[in-house]
Amino acid sequence: MAHRAGFAAIVGRPNVGKSTLLNRLLGQKLAIISNKPQTTRGKILGVVTRPDSQIALVDTPGLHTAKGGLNARMVQAALQTIADADVVLFLIEAGPAAIDAATRKALEQVVAAHKPTLLVINKIDILPRKALLPIIARWKDLHQWTDVYPLSALKGENVDGLLNVVAKYLPEAEAMFPAEQWTDKQERDLCSELIREQILRQTGQEVPYSTAVLIEEFDETQRKTGPKGLVRITATILVERDSQKAILIGKGGSKLKEIGMKSRLEMERLLSAKVFLTTHVRVEPGWTKSAKGMQRAGYDER
Numbered sequence: 001m002a003h004r005a006g007f008a009a010i011v012g013r014p015n016v017g018k019s020t021l022l023n024r025l026l027g028q029k030l031a032i033i034s035n036k037p038q039t040t041r042g043k044i045l046g047v048v049t050r051p052d053s054q055i056a057l058v059d060t061p062g063l064h065t066a067k068g069g070l071n072a073r074m075v076q077a078a079l080q081t082i083a084d085a086d087v088v089l090f091l092i093e094a095g096p097a098a099i100d101a102a103t104r105k106a107l108e109q110v111v112a113a114h115k116p117t118l119l120v121i122n123k124i125d126i127l128p129r130k131a132l133l134p135i136i137a138r139w140k141d142l143h144q145w146t147d148v149y150p151l152s153a154l155k156g157e158n159v160d161g162l163l164n165v166v167a168k169y170l171p172e173a174e175a176m177f178p179a180e181q182w183t184d185k186q187e188r189d190l191c192s193e194l195i196r197e198q199i200l201r202q203t204g205q206e207v208p209y210s211t212a213v214l215i216e217e218f219d220e221t222q223r224k225t226g227p228k229g230l231v232r233i234t235a236t237i238l239v240e241r242d243s244q245k246a247i248l249i250g251k252g253g254s255k256l257k258e259i260g261m262k263s264r265l266e267m268e269r270l271l272s273a274k275v276f277l278t279t280h281v282r283v284e285p286g287w288t289k290s291a292k293g294m295q296r297a298g299y300d301e302r
């Protein structure tokens, strides 16, 4: 049988579970997850290498309707990903709600792209079984779906066969990436994201969107000595205002301590090493307005 290889774009409105699905399909945590929109800031590539195929999955920031600075950039990144893909996974959330404006907009973009597109109905774990058929019926005629695939990315229900379906729509080609490469992201960038994930999870609405995490030091000199080795990481969390800094640090430093502890545990899992993490918070008014600042914050520059 011929070897297949290509790109599969994961698209849909914010919060439907795109990043959760990427991690599930990879069997590794690559993208950070939260219930807040704008958790995913740029494109994320995850590579699954199998004996007969190599599937490059591209997670995208949500397709939504909002205009202006950050949002426009993120939508642009998602659209470019669709244009570059061989197959599209269009994610929706299983639920009785009417199709909202953001979803409709996202669907229009996907229809216009004329690519093989799977309708993936996520979060079936929160749905009674009998509620699924009406959802499929409502969606079935909105596009010429190549397949309809209900699953739960969170619970891993019905996920196993999905990559077989995806692989069918990839061109016959040699592998594009070395077998051991599972992402294009560097470890230090993944560590920066793990800190941002904890900030998203542990602070309210006012902080996360004007936050960037910079890794100032990523010292691996002791990584391979000792049983597990040690990585020393120093991170600066940028915010725009003093009030945000105060929230991040918390009473007696408790919030920052909690953010540091949880993200350090995640880093240790990622790096299979002990991590010695130091974090600082720095106020830098207006960093979100500058292109350089945006790039540092992990938004794709185009």
Ligand SMILES: Nc1nc2c(ncn2[C@@H]2O[C@H](COP(=O)(O)OP(=O)(O)O)[C@@H](O)[C@H]2O)c(=O)[nH]1
Binding pocket: 013, 014, 015, 016, 017, 018, 019, 020, 021, 032, 033, 034, 035, 037, 039, 040, 062, 122, 123, 124, 125, 126, 151, 152, 153, 154, 155
């Ligand atoms: N119940 C349930 N929740 C899910 C599922 N997949 C994702 N979620 C949750 O939905 C929220 C958004 O997930 P995320 O992957 O960040 O969505 P994205 O914005 O589309 O990337 C998070 O709180 C996830 O835990 C699922 O299959 N079932």
Ligand SMILES: [Mg+2]
Binding pocket: 018, 019, 020, 031, 032, 039, 040, 060, 061, 062
């Ligand atoms: Mg995401």
